[in-house]
Amino acid sequence: MNALIPLPIIVPLLGASLCVIAARARWIQRIVSLSALTCNMIVAITLFVRVDDRDMVVMQAGGWPVPLGITLAVDRLSAVMLVVSSLMLLAVMVYAIGQKAEESRYAAFNPVYLVLAAGVSASFITGDLFNLFVAFEMMLVASYVLLTLGGRPDQVRAGMSYVVISLIASTFFVTALAVIYAATGTVNMAQLAERMPELPPGVATGFSLLLILVFGIKAGLFPLFFWLPDSYPTASGAITAVFAGLLTKVGVYAIIRTQTLMFPPDARQGTLLLVLAGLTMIVGVLGALAQDDLRRMLSFHIVSHIGYMIFGLALFTLAGVAGAVFYVVHHIIVKTALFLVAGLVERRSGSDRLSRVGGLVRSAPVIAVLFALPALSIAGLPPFSGFVGKFALVSAGIDSQDWLIVGVSLLVSLLTVYVMVRIWSNVFWGEPEDPAIVAWIASEESRVPRLMTASASVVVALSVALMVFAGPLYNYAERTAADLLAPQRYIESVLGSDAP
Amino acid sequence: MSEPSNAPASHGTLARSRRMMLLDTSMKVLYPSILVLAMYFLLAGHNRPGGGFVGGLVVGGALALRYVSGGAQAVRSTFRLPPHLFLGLGLLMSASTAFVPVVLGGSILEHGDTTFHLPIFDKVKVTSALPFDIGVDLIVIGLILMAFAAFGEDVPDAPGAADDGSDAPSPALKIRSKP
Numbered sequence: 001m002n003a004l005i006p007l008p009i010i011v012p013l014l015g016a017s018l019c020v021i022a023a024r025a026r027w028i029q030r031i032v033s034l035s036a037l038t039c040n041m042i043v044a045i046t047l048f049v050r051v052d053d054r055d056m057v058v059m060q061a062g063g064w065p066v067p068l069g070i071t072l073a074v075d076r077l078s079a080v081m082l083v084v085s086s087l088m089l090l091a092v093m094v095y096a097i098g099q100k101a102e103e104s105r106y107a108a109f110n111p112v113y114l115v116l117a118a119g120v121s122a123s124f125i126t127g128d129l130f131n132l133f134v135a136f137e138m139m140l141v142a143s144y145v146l147l148t149l150g151g152r153p154d155q156v157r158a159g160m161s162y163v164v165i166s167l168i169a170s171t172f173f174v175t176a177l178a179v180i181y182a183a184t185g186t187v188n189m190a191q192l193a194e195r196m197p198e199l200p201p202g203v204a205t206g207f208s209l210l211l212i213l214v215f216g217i218k219a220g221l222f223p224l225f226f227w228l229p230d231s232y233p234t235a236s237g238a239i240t241a242v243f244a245g246l247l248t249k250v251g252v253y254a255i256i257r258t259q260t261l262m263f264p265p266d267a268r269q270g271t272l273l274l275v276l277a278g279l280t281m282i283v284g285v286l287g288a289l290a291q292d293d294l295r296r297m298l299s300f301h302i303v304s305h306i307g308y309m310i311f312g313l314a315l316f317t318l319a320g321v322a323g324a325v326f327y328v329v330h331h332i333i334v335k336t337a338l339f340l341v342a343g344l345v346e347r348r349s350g351s352d353r354l355s356r357v358g359g360l361v362r363s364a365p366v367i368a369v370l371f372a373l374p375a376l377s378i379a380g381l382p383p384f385s386g387f388v389g390k391f392a393l394v395s396a397g398i399d400s401q402d403w404l405i406v407g408v409s410l411l412v413s414l415l416t417v418y419v420m421v422r423i424w425s426n427v428f429w430g431e432p433e434d435p436a437i438v439a440w441i442a443s444e445e446s447r448v449p450r451l452m453t454a455s456a457s458v459v460v461a462l463s464v465a466l467m468v469f470a471g472p473l474y475n476y477a478e479r480t481a482a483d484l485l486a487p488q489r490y491i492e493s494v495l496g497s498d499a500p
Numbered sequence: 501m502s503e504p505s506n507a508p509a510s511h512g513t514l515a516r517s518r519r520m521m522l523l524d525t526s527m528k529v530l531y532p533s534i535l536v537l538a539m540y541f542l543l544a545g546h547n548r549p550g551g552g553f554v555g556g557l558v559v560g561g562a563l564a565l566r567y568v569s570g571g572a573q574a575v576r577s578t579f580r581l582p583p584h585l586f587l588g589l590g591l592l593m594s595a596s597t598a599f600v601p602v603v604l605g606g607s608i609l610e611h612g613d614t615t616f617h618l619p620i621f622d623k624v625k626v627t628s629a630l631p632f633d634i635g636v637d638l639i640v641i642g643l644i645l646m647a648f649a650a651f652g653e654d655v656p657d658a659p660g661a662a663d664d665g666s667d668a669p670s671p672a673l674k675i676r677s678k679p
Binding site for chain 1: 584587588590592596598601602603609611
């Protein structure tokens with residue numbers, strides 16, 4: 001069973017190497033990437049079932065004991081993230097093939113996409129802070145390439161700011177690693193968890209803040225989010241979808257993991273995180289309201305919803321963390337679905353300007369339905385999973401008597417409904433006035449490839465399934481939260497397994 | 501080895517007039533010795549300074565020297581295989597070496613070693629991490645070859661400038677000698 005742990009990292013890398021070798025034969029590349037991602041999904045589901053059923057699994061790379069070797073560990077949080085991310089990566093790959101854009105044009109797409117997949121899996125699996133950095137870099141370097149693959153001037157401009165901000169974050173990360181290692185003599189997360197309480201409280205708090213800064217940039221927390229809505233929309237539909245669905249959530253995962261595992265309760269930044277969460281929610285949703293471009297609007301909206309996840313974590317109660325975990329899972333699937341559908345809208349109507357397109361509910365009823373389901377879910381209308389997630393978070397907030405953040409989250413929730421209504425009434429109702437758009441919709445070229453619609457439908461169906469299985473998933477999130485708030489088991493599993 | 505300095509100026513190679521005899525001659529000694537050094541680093545890397553990455557970089561240095569002396573064509577003709585094959589095969593080799601121990605029931609990246617005696621070298625230690633290092637070496641070489649292929653094309657000179665028999669410096673030097 002333990003042999004499965006490194007597979008989500010190794011299989012995409014092997015796939016990437018085969019894709020590089022087969023650079024001239026796109027069909028081989030496609031077979032390789034699809035089978036690697038399918039294999040990842042199967043491994044992730046197996047790990048998920050096994051970890052939930054029994055206990056977390058640990059492997060020490062190279063067979064070296066803890067401080068020397070690299071710990072790979074899968075607990076409930078990692079397992080659920082692995083399952084969701086592998087599902088999204090596979091669906092988006094199919095969508096990218098259907099899109100016939102970057103994927104068909106550039107031999108680099110498939111290998112780089114697989115490296116991205118390996119990086120995402122590695123960040124969820126690693127139990128070592130330095131290797132979290134390595135995993136982040138793998139993911140980021142791949143994302144630099146994917147973001148600027150088209151080579152258009154606006155992509156290069158947005159890519160530049162993305163590269164610069166990511167490099168700054170990475171520099172902070174390495175610096176944080178250096179000082180943490182200097183103070184504790186280890187970068188293994190389980191060992192850090194043991195040694196952090198022995199540090200003076202001020203030092204531990206400093207480390208905690210430094211890591212929030214680093215992961216806050218990656219997650220798009222206020223006030224470090226500005227790069228996100230600027231860079232994401234310039235990539236092609238499939239790539240934006242995978243960035244929006246996964247990359248920021250890897251940052252959120254890192255915040256959850258480090259805050260709950262490594263830091264003793266008095267060094268956790270509950271209040272600060274609550275303030276940041278509130279501001280992130282408000283600024284994100286107000287930013288979304290001001291946009292005219294569908295994908296920019298949705299990108300600002302990611303920022304707003306990162307706030308919800310951090311809100312749940314910042315309470316540091318069972319209900320709060322459970323709500324955060326549930327919300328992360330919900331948001332990955334629903335946001336990916338929305339971006340995939342936004343890609344369909346763009347293809348069908350030839351533009352993603354809200355002010356130019358219109359009337360898609362008549363000209364493309366399927367796309368309208370595909371958009372409506374995740375939009376209702378993200379707006380938090382019952383009975384969709386967004387409602388369950390928000391309800392869990394708000395009730396956790398009420399239990400902790402943090403009235404202000406509860407009020408803010410409810411207000412932002414209303415504004416989210418307004419954002420979705422604005423998209424709906426502009427894109428799907430009314431009539432397009434621009435003759436160019438009318439001509440495009442009437443033309444043969446505006447036909448959306450079946451593969452794109454199919455894979456978007458699968459993701460939308462998953463988001464609906466989330467509503468059906470919200471009960472079991474929430475129970476799972478509660479078990480995860482219980483694990484996270486009592487990290488003793490994680491520490492023992494990692495440190496105990498190397499005992500002779 | 502570097503091409504003879506009186507080779508005709510074909511597409512992509514430096515014109516005869518733009519080659520430096522001193523560099524071309526020293527290449528005959530330098531290029532193979534750098535490659536031997538790279539090989540040493542690759543094999544010595546397990547317990548001493550060196551390793552696949554360093555070995556690859558040293559090969560990259562040798563290739564850079566070839567580029568300065570003979571231009572992009574000289575780098576391209578160094579290896580018969582296209583650069584992306586180096587990259588892919590190297591990654592394949594490293595990733596599979598990392599994974600083989602898992603198949604055998606160990607953990608990822610685990611390795612074993614064996615020591616045996618050879619007539620001249622006396623004690624030789626061979627570890628199963630060597631294929632991993634060779635893979636890394638190939639990745640670095642592939643990357644450097646691709647970088648030269650992407651950015652190293654010779655800039656076409658102004659008409660008449662290349663073949664007028666004057667002692668024009670190579671492009672690399674030209675850039676540096678700008679005021």
